[in-house]
Amino acid sequence: MSNEQVKTALRSQVIEVPSWAYGNSGTRFKVFAQQGVPRDPFEKLADAAQVNAVTGVAPKVSLHIPWDKVEDYAKLAAHAADVGVSIGAINANVFQDDDYMLGSVTHPDPRVRRKATDHLLECVDIMDATGSTELKLWFSDGTNYPGQDDTRARQDRLAESLAEVYARLGEHQRFLLEYKLFEPAFYTMDLPDWGTAYAHCIALGPKAMVVVDTGHHAPGTNIEFIVAVLLRSGKLGGFDFNSRFYADDDLMVGAADPFQLFRILWEVRCSNGFDPTINGGHGVSFMLDQCHNIEPKIPGQIRSVMNVQEATAKALLVDRDAIAVAQAAGDVLGANAVLMDAFNSDVRPLLREVREEMGLHPDPMAAYAATGYAEKIRTERVGGTQAGWGA
Numbered sequence: 001m002s003n004e005q006v007k008t009a010l011r012s013q014v015i016e017v018p019s020w021a022y023g024n025s026g027t028r029f030k031v032f033a034q035q036g037v038p039r040d041p042f043e044k045l046a047d048a049a050q051v052n053a054v055t056g057v058a059p060k061v062s063l064h065i066p067w068d069k070v071e072d073y074a075k076l077a078a079h080a081a082d083v084g085v086s087i088g089a090i091n092a093n094v095f096q097d098d099d100y101m102l103g104s105v106t107h108p109d110p111r112v113r114r115k116a117t118d119h120l121l122e123c124v125d126i127m128d129a130t131g132s133t134e135l136k137l138w139f140s141d142g143t144n145y146p147g148q149d150d151t152r153a154r155q156d157r158l159a160e161s162l163a164e165v166y167a168r169l170g171e172h173q174r175f176l177l178e179y180k181l182f183e184p185a186f187y188t189m190d191l192p193d194w195g196t197a198y199a200h201c202i203a204l205g206p207k208a209m210v211v212v213d214t215g216h217h218a219p220g221t222n223i224e225f226i227v228a229v230l231l232r233s234g235k236l237g238g239f240d241f242n243s244r245f246y247a248d249d250d251l252m253v254g255a256a257d258p259f260q261l262f263r264i265l266w267e268v269r270c271s272n273g274f275d276p277t278i279n280g281g282h283g284v285s286f287m288l289d290q291c292h293n294i295e296p297k298i299p300g301q302i303r304s305v306m307n308v309q310e311a312t313a314k315a316l317l318v319d320r321d322a323i324a325v326a327q328a329a330g331d332v333l334g335a336n337a338v339l340m341d342a343f344n345s346d347v348r349p350l351l352r353e354v355r356e357e358m359g360l361h362p363d364p365m366a367a368y369a370a371t372g373y374a375e376k377i378r379t380e381r382v383g384g385t386q387a388g389w390g391a
Ligand code: RM4
Pocket: 064, 091, 138, 178, 180, 213, 240, 248, 289
């Protein structure tokens, strides 16, 4: 790839930010409130727009329902457009209601299953109202003890609900099915791994895709292998990017293990995953799913977007011809060296050029600091109830 081709690809990459990154968050021990945090989804979108303004590659914002519930979704979408962004994936929430203690769509009681599926259908209504084309489904469903429930029956209940939601999707809509190894259920999650998610998606059809949340695997899992397999079968819908040191830490992507992020994005490139026309025109969605518990939120998002850009640039710089020659010759060290050369290159000057060519400040962190927006929201957003995880 020529330098110009690399730059063109970097300019057209879209990195989607989550509305919940701008609200207060924490651990089960303590949520530290920050000044200037949004009080409603409109203010969250205004904050997200700041990230796009200085990076130029973050024009979409994922919503989480009911955290981002509003009276008038068309008005919310219009507000998004006013501030220069649009609504991305609608994330359903069937994990924060007393009814869901034993599960949502897999619950043994059909009344609870109905309630959960109705919420998922409501999320498709919200997609219609906002112009969103993606529904993200993550289920906290599972069991804590052997014998607690019928594992296979729970799969049947899950399949039944997914089929109903699938049938409700419009022509240009799709759903992304997310898996997670453990937590909150500890014995079995009903969607613990990519294989289970893949099996459900395959049974449903082309509008059902798997989403890989990088924090949802056991330590040491070769996530890039999963990415390669899913892309090969046309079932990788997107990513929920974040970093983990131990469990589902939701830290900034590329902070804990930038090499892993590079390896993942290299596999994306090998399977033409940066092409927005694949997957029936949906491409692969590069979404962030993070919380900023102790760092300022807008700069935390800007840093995360930059981390994805840097890893993408390195993946695009791998000399594909050279690595193909080395691989075909069985040159183990030569092939590895080609990959490592790209990883070890400093792509920051290249990204500064890309930004200047887009009419942006070369340093997004400095550009944001210079806007004075942080002080503005600190002084203006007084009173009201700050948005937070769970509200
Ligand atoms: C889950 C999962 C979902 C996210 C929620 C908040 O662990 O990662 O994608 O929406 O957390």
